[in-house]
Amino acid sequence: MNDSAYTTEPTAAAQPDRDLDDPMVSVENLKKHFPLFEGIFQKKAGEVRAVDGVSFSIAEGETFGLVGESGSGKTTTGRSMLRLTEPTSGRVEIDGQNVVDLSDGELKRFRRNMQIVHQDPASSLNPRHRVKSIIEAPLKIHDYGDSEARLERVEELLDMVDLPREFMYRYPGQLSGGQKQRVGIARAVALNPKFVVLDEPTSALDVSVQARIINILEEIQEEFGITYLFITHDLSLLKNVADRIGVMYLGRLVEVGDVDSVFGSPQHPYSRALLSAISTISEEDELAKPDRITLDGEVPDPREKPSGCAFRSRCAHEFDACAVEEPELYERGPDQVARCFLHDDRFEEGAEWE
Amino acid sequence: MADPILEVKNLHVHFETHDGTAEVINGIDFSIDRGETAALVGETGCGKSVTVKSIMGLLPSATIPEGEIRYKGEDVLSLSDAERHSRRGKEMSMIMQDPMTSLNPVLTVGEQMMDVLKWQGRPRLSLSKLVRDTLSTGAKAEHRTRAIEMLGEVEISAPERVFESYPVELSGGMRQRVLIAIALLSEPDLLIADEPGTALDVTTEAKVLDLLDELVEERDTSVLYITHDLGVAREVSDRINVMYAGEIVEQAPTADLFANPQHPYTRGLLESIPTLSTGIGDGIEGHLPDYTNPPAGCRFADRCPHAEAACHEAYPYPRQTGPDHATACHLFEGLPARERHESLATDPVNIGTAPWLTGGDAPGDISADGGTDQ
Known part of the structure; x- marks a missing residue:
């Protein structure tokens, strides 16, 4: 192993200064491991490290985009941050409060500050409840006024998501996909949360509907200063909604930075390949993305991640060191870090990167 | 339109529902030239899948009150079920949308591929033919070789192993490749691809689309490509039909x-x-x-x-x-x-x-x- 001092400072917890000195949300070394059992005695046979040490922070009122392919751990990250699945370890601070330490009772009370909009509006709304009782549920749980005050709030929320007020007496089955998702959004913002996880909020919708939903989400954010974590696999969408983004691969963040830097000059081979695979509708966009890079093979089995850099099995730049140890996050710009040895001056190959 | 392989003229498709007749397709016209890739683009519920299913003859519950579907000049709507069956798979085949559900989970990939070869061009398998097939191993071995060869052509790295695998053992991208292999197995002249990339991740989708593109180019297959994504349509097609x-x-x-x-x-x-x-x-x-x-x-x-x-x-x-x-x-x-x-x-x-x-x-x-x- 090479012992010489790093010439490029590895920045394990690289958090650029920007306005992130006092972030609304900060995640430190978050881990979620799912145990695997086998045999008739259900002996623990290993684990899937779905989220394996993820750190990032989000400034108040900003949108942080988390992008990656299926199985990369982006949804698990979002869910463990809200403790919808219990994280294995790590620290999640939301508005100064470490969520991981909260007792059940405290957690329930704290949930008014952190909400989620689920991916599939068809399955995340109870089909046997009317829209009114769906949106009212969080208000009731958190003792929001009397029934009159709640009704008023429901009307206000329906206005906010651009749904006619009489829709409150409908059932989800009577609504279109876009309308259902608006109800999901109204429910999530009912208690004026500080932080909302948007888990692929538009991937089940048509593009013409998606654009409306995105506009509504942006209006709400502007008005109430809500901080968003936007989880998606759609990079072109992220370019339009996020302030900063993180690219995930097999449970690790491989690149983090502000949206313009990452799109303008991706510094990890995986981010570059992802960007190159976007399908575009204009020549302009065609030029704005890297030339098509075809990745070898497929995402490895998360139970048997490659040693060292998890991406090396598909990377065109792989060299000896990649198998030995995992790269740190190397600083590549004022607000951009990438987990790749190509940026380490110890290795000659670094020169190959542009 | 010099020599269209498929012509759809004034096609109407109706479904009977308990709210009355749903006029789902209302007089559409389009054609595909030989060797051309045409795209049918539209959002959920615009009738793209209904259109291609009526071309394939896979809509038993629909009525087609008006219209013509001409395949190589022949009106397929006037053909008998058996005649249409004999053309499916051999003359025209289809890649279904969802690689997770369109393979039979209880049969191996190999069995499903052999089925295509066994049945191609035949409306029914006659008893004598069945007996002959069972007795002679010749045809079977030939089919097997052909199937494995095809798996190789869709760039599956271990075709023999995949041939013996059940669909659950394969990833989404692999299953989609298998579906492409099955669709191209009998060298159809017209391939209908119903959102073949939608269920896949972007990097996998890009690869599968490139591969499909290459294969149809080699074979000079005409393709009708169904998608909701104008970006994908722009990449793959020569002509676009926008449906609403x-x-x-x-x-x-x-x-x-x-x-x-x-x-x-x-x-x-x-x-x-x-x-x-x-x-x-x-x-x-x-x-x-x-x-x-x-x-x-x-x-x-x-x-x-x-x-x-x-x-x-x-x-x-x-x-x-x-x-x-x-x-x-x-x-x-x-x-x-x-x-x-x-x-x-x-x-x-x-x-x-x-x-x-x-x-x-x-x-x-x-x-x-x-x-x-x-």
Whole structure:
């Protein structure tokens, strides 16, 4: 192993200064491991490290985009941050409060500050409840006024998501996909949360509907200063909604930075390949993305991640060191870090990167 | 249209529902030349899948009150079930949308591939043939070799192993490759691909699309490509047909459609797509009309920012707006693209010209009275 001092400072917890000195949300070394059992005695046979040490922070009122392919751990990250699945370890601070330490009772009370909009509006709304009782549920749980005050709030929320007020007496089955998702959004913002996880909020919708939903989400954010974590696999969408983004691969963040830097000059081979695979509708966009890079093979089995850099099995730049140890996050710009040895001056190959 | 392999003329498809008859496809026309890739683009519920299923003859519960589907000049709607069956798989085949559910989970990939080869071109397997097949191992071995070869061609690295695998043992990308292999196994002349990349991750999708492109190029297969993604359509197709609510609202060569989109729906769709350079639009308000009680005039009028009262009354027949560009919108003038609409053209609806054209020449603008032949 090479012992010489790093010439490029590895920045394990690289958090650029920007306005992130006092972030609304900060995640430190978050881990979620799912145990695997086998045999008739259900002996623990290993684990899937779905989220394996993820750190990032989000400034108040900003949108942080988390992008990656299926199985990369982006949804698990979002869910463990809200403790919808219990994280294995790590620290999640939301508005100064470490969520991981909260007792059940405290957690329930704290949930008014952190909400989620689920991916599939068809399955995340109870089909046997009317829209009114769906949106009212969080208000009731958190003792929001009397029934009159709640009704008023429901009307206000329906206005906010651009749904006619009489829709409150409908059932989800009577609504279109876009309308259902608006109800999901109204429910999530009912208690004026500080932080909302948007888990692929538009991937089940048509593009013409998606654009409306995105506009509504942006209006709400502007008005109430809500901080968003936007989880998606759609990079072109992220370019339009996020302030900063993180690219995930097999449970690790491989690149983090502000949206313009990452799109303008991706510094990890995986981010570059992802960007190159976007399908575009204009020549302009065609030029704005890297030339098509075809990745070898497929995402490895998360139970048997490659040693060292998890991406090396598909990377065109792989060299000896990649198998030995995992790269740190190397600083590549004022607000951009990438987990790749190509940026380490110890290795000659670094020169190959542009 | 020198030698179209597939021609769809004035196709209507109806479904009986308990709310009345749903007029799901309302008179669509399009054709695919040999070796060409045409795309059918539209959003959920616009009738793209119904269209291709009626071409394949996979819609037992639908009625087709009017229309023609000509495959190599022969009207397939007049063929018997057995005759259509014998053409499926051999002459035309289809890649289904969802690789997770369109393979049989209790059969190995190999068994499913062998089935295609065993049945191809045969409406029924006769008893004597069955006996002969069982007794002779020759055909079987041949089929096996052919299937494994095909798996190799879709760039599966261990074809023998995949041949013996059950679908659950394969990843989404692998399953999609298997489906492509099955669809191409009997060298069809027409391939219908129903959103083959949608269920896959972007990097896998890009690879599968490239592969498909290569394979059809080699074989000179004609492809009808169904997708909701104009970006994908732009990448794969030569011609695009934009569908809305059971009608084709605009058809043009791919480059022309993107350079000069005309129908307000096409334009709304293009503006809604998040892009890298310009941003995200406002989307399109409203939703699809009720198919059991469709509007008399333009089916898009309720959602159209340029609609006038007349649009709700008069049917916007597709009209030639360029040499090879047809748009079904009253904003455009031009001779009817179909003969059957000539009577409608005698009483034109005047709602002015498209506002985006009056401000100055649109890029790549094709003069409205050009290309009035046909």
